[in-house]
Amino acid sequence: MDIKQMAQDALRCDVCEAGVVQSRCDLCEVKLCKTCVGEHLANLSQKHKVAPFQQCGYKSDYPNCQTHIHKPCHHWCKTCDIPICVLCSSDRHKGHISFDTSQVPGGRQNVAEKDAEESETYVYPNYKGIASELRNFNDKRGEIQRDLQELENIFCPHFKERFSEIREQKSILGDHYEQLTTAVSKQGDVWHSEIDVNVKKRKSDVDEMRRKHLTALDNQEEELEQIISELEEMILDMKEMLNSNNVALTSAYYSSNDKFRKLPGKLLFSFPTFTPKDIDEKFVSQNFGCLTPLSITTDHQVAVQTHQTDVALPVLLDEPRLVTTINTNLPNLHSVACVNDENVWMSGEDNIIKLYDLNRSLVKAIQTKSGNMPFDIAVTNLGDLVYSDRDLKTINIVKINTKQIQEVIRLRHWTPYNIGIASSGDLLVTMESNKKDPDSRVVRYHALAETQIIQYDSAGKPLYSANKFTVYSKYICENTNLDICVSDSRARAIVVVNGAGKLKFKYAGHHSAKKKKKFSPVGIATDSQSRILTTDVNDNRIHVLDRDGQFLLYIKDVDLVCPWGLCVDSKDNLFVVECQRSQVRMIKYLDI
Structure with missing residues (x-):
């Protein structure tokens, strides 16, 4: 029968090859027509399980060989792990380990008798190996x-x-x-x-x-x-x-x-x-x-200055006198802050801040938390030490009772420099922006919250100079009349604003005929009479002004060299830093 014609007809019986398939023997894998069922069951040499074709069990499907296209692959070459036909097993895969998949239960029975060529060339492997597979x-x-x-x-x-x-x-x-x-x-x-x-x-x-x-x-x-x-x-x-x-x-x-x-x-x-x-x-x-x-x-009662000889008022000495000198060994000493009338803090270009008494004895020393140099120091109304860390852009407080250092303010776009404490306990900080074209300002912190920014005058012009190339100090303090005083060394001026931040005056030095060097203010402090004191590092002297910025006198002839930071205690004793000598001078400039 023509194979192409069979593919176009209904499924035919495997026995007579003519009848239409009605049943199938699952054990023999044979398709049967109605006529051939009885003949198939008559063969008692093997068991049978005939069922209607639609209800039959698993039917093995043998793929055609890739080499011999019309031959089904009844065998499996375990050596090559591929299906093969009977011709391949005696040709290309001769000697390989293989087994007959038609021996699988439910698989197709040996069809060698239908193909004489296959029965003559195929050599079955031993049955123990087949059983294992x-x-x-x-x-x-x-x-x-x-x-x-x-x-x-x-x-x-x-x-x-x-x-x-x-x-x-x-x-x-x-x-x-x-x-x-x-x-x-x-x-x-x-x-x-x-x-x-x-x-x-x-x-x-x-x-x-x-x-x-x-x-x-x-x-x-x-x-x-x-x-x-x-x-x-x-x-x-x-x-x-x-x-x-x-x-x-x-x-x-x-x-x-x-x-x-x-x-x-x-x-x-x-x-x-x-x-x-x-x-x-x-x-x-x-x-x-x-x-x-x-x-x-x-505030405390302010004495009215009169010309009565029987009224005892503190007056400026024509010739201030040196009381004591405290040597610190701190390199490039620049800041000093009074704790009380007996102790003062000092700092320089080192990570150590030292506390001395008036007997010139070291009381204690504190190392900064980061190990960086403190740019400036101050003492709060409660006696705690405050210092600025320019490198980390932070303000830190040292609790004197516990000696614990706490970072209380951290800036991002501004760098803190000098610090001062207001009578209310507020923190005053001079700072510079980190922009390419920097700005300068003063910021007030109340309870560590930013509450006031002082930066421009009434005309919108900057009150303070900006540090474009070199770091310049801008020491800051609050006067007893609540004015905020800043020494702007780059602008060569003292800038004073009132508590609301409105400019009161600028002091650019006393223009005397004998003065030859440019005014260069650094440290700044105020006393109980609202006088303003500032160091002139270029001329090795201290300027004393009244609260309105009028020049009163110089403090000189006390052998000052490179005077820098200043502070005044409650008795109006003046403490002056000598930067190059790394020492602090205590000066009495009032006759009380």
């Missing part, structure tokens, strides 16, 4: 069967269940996210409402502070008005007494001038400031802004 093959089939059951009964149901869950989740997704959007909108309304409440409260606080401020001024104004009225009345009475020549009245006169020799304490105001803050994860009221409280304090 058959066992392996059966094991593989068992493994496949187990995997199939696992896939069908376990994996597939679970994946289908998960797939159904995804479908269900997608169906409710829209409603859920719509609820989230609504919740976000409601929370936004709450935040807006909270902001409105905070704005109203801040405005109310400002109005209340304005009222308190005005009330305090009104009260002192009224007090001074009464005193002035009393003074004017007494002046009239004494003039009348002098004009009357009344002996009795004159003899009974008793002076009451003593009660007017001192002015009432001057009110010191720390003006409140408001600094906006970015809103972050924290609550609006904590991040909306920092409104510093109004601080109303009264």
